[in-house]
Amino acid sequence: MPRLAINGGDKVRKELFPAYRPISSQEEEAVLRVIRSGVLSKFLGAWHEDFYGGPEVQALEREWAEHFQVKHAISVNSATSGLYCAVGATGAGPGDEIIASPYTMSASATSALIFNSVPVFADIEEDFFCLDPISIESRITPRTRAIVVVDIFGQPYDAERINALARKHNLLVIEDAAQAPGARYKGKYAGTLGDIGVYSLNYHKHIHSGEGGMLVTDNDELAERVRLIRNHAESVVGPKGTGNLINMIGFNFRMTELEAAVAREQLKKLPDLLDKRKRNVNYLSERLRKIPGLEPARERDGCEHAFYVHPLKYRGEVTGIPRDRFIEAVKAELMPSEMRLSEGVKIGCGYVKPLYLLPMFQELTGYGDKGCPFRCGWYKGEVSYQQGICPVVERMHFSELVTHELIHANLSDSDLDDVVSAFQKVWEYRGEL
Numbered sequence: 001m002p003r004l005a006i007n008g009g010d011k012v013r014k015e016l017f018p019a020y021r022p023i024s025s026q027e028e029e030a031v032l033r034v035i036r037s038g039v040l041s042k043f044l045g046a047w048h049e050d051f052y053g054g055p056e057v058q059a060l061e062r063e064w065a066e067h068f069q070v071k072h073a074i075s076v077n078s079a080t081s082g083l084y085c086a087v088g089a090t091g092a093g094p095g096d097e098i099i100a101s102p103y104t105m106s107a108s109a110t111s112a113l114i115f116n117s118v119p120v121f122a123d124i125e126e127d128f129f130c131l132d133p134i135s136i137e138s139r140i141t142p143r144t145r146a147i148v149v150v151d152i153f154g155q156p157y158d159a160e161r162i163n164a165l166a167r168k169h170n171l172l173v174i175e176d177a178a179q180a181p182g183a184r185y186k187g188k189y190a191g192t193l194g195d196i197g198v199y200s201l202n203y204h205k206h207i208h209s210g211e212g213g214m215l216v217t218d219n220d221e222l223a224e225r226v227r228l229i230r231n232h233a234e235s236v237v238g239p240k241g242t243g244n245l246i247n248m249i250g251f252n253f254r255m256t257e258l259e260a261a262v263a264r265e266q267l268k269k270l271p272d273l274l275d276k277r278k279r280n281v282n283y284l285s286e287r288l289r290k291i292p293g294l295e296p297a298r299e300r301d302g303c304e305h306a307f308y309v310h311p312l313k314y315r316g317e318v319t320g321i322p323r324d325r326f327i328e329a330v331k332a333e334l335m336p337s338e339m340r341l342s343e344g345v346k347i348g349c350g351y352v353k354p355l356y357l358l359p360m361f362q363e364l365t366g367y368g369d370k371g372c373p374f375r376c377g378w379y380k381g382e383v384s385y386q387q388g389i390c391p392v393v394e395r396m397h398f399s400e401l402v403t404h405e406l407i408h409a410n411l412s413d414s415d416l417d418d419v420v421s422a423f424q425k426v427w428e429y430r431g432e433l
């Protein structure tokens, strides 16, 4: 009789896991307040008192800035838009390079392409999966403009070393904190560690408004350039008297009053949601680390991690089973989560494929049919996107890293016990694999 579910045995868990549901009556009230006001958005794409948006948008921006202890907070309709604004605000353009992480959501790197700059990928740290300062330094050229660092999985980037590098080479640091709202580095909030930070309010993040994003910065000039790019800069710069026209081709990246009202309620809930998540991570880590071959990832010294996902290192040499086979067996013991059935059991081998392996980079096809920006006449560098350029990320992704989402605030200890039992059972009966 096989014991493992993957071979036809009984599953450890027979019910769905509860959904992550941070939305409740407070958000419902907030939405009704906006609906009843009749003003669902108040932005105007012209130099006018409504250029900066309506009351909910402006209140969210004030509250966000206060919460994260930063001078400016600027709402946008997604973190992707936020990254576009941030790169545009730096003045990057054709011929420039932007150093990016290969281990992140694709927009962290495509934000360079939007302004016809070339993303150059540096490798990641093997302990924390964020950009490695030594690898960054090896990628800096006279064409480098900015570094897009990512607080991946909720782990703040190595701000001390990377900010020092940026200062030395006169580069701006854009911090993608989409996965790290509330994480801290030496007491300072993730998102406020670089020159401009970006958060996401999409449905999958710690707190959400359906779709949405926030930018933060202490720099007045960058803040104003971001606000212009968000809302039709091209029509506004003339009447406003803006001198610097670089990248002042605007978009419509405006957040609605509805999303802003929801986001205001969500922000109030963030500290509690994070505490529960960290508690769940500790509960799991204590138990999972007893299973040979599994190592919950370390946290950087002096940091508070926000655990968008829980990273684990898998040691195939200890278990004698390749990672993907072991994890397939663990998943067979468990069940999907409510509201996200189609995504299956929320445990993954690695995270996303290293971004340079995307077809766009392999084929060097971005804008138009002439290879821009990679082979644009203004670009004098020779970027490489070959397999092997970032060996650490490839080893993590293809053989050592496991990430899972079964840590959110709506899970109970008994839900977590099932996760532990699934790993324990597969370890115990690994002979069946």
Ligand SMILES: *Cc1c(COP(=O)(O)O)cnc(C)c1O
Residues within 6 Å of the ligand: 077, 078, 079, 080, 081, 104, 105, 107, 108, 150, 176, 178, 179, 199, 200, 201, 202, 212, 213
């Ligand atoms: C989710 C995410 C984004 C994009 O967020 P959107 O709001 O969906 O555009 C960008 N970067 C990282 C690291 C993310 O996790």
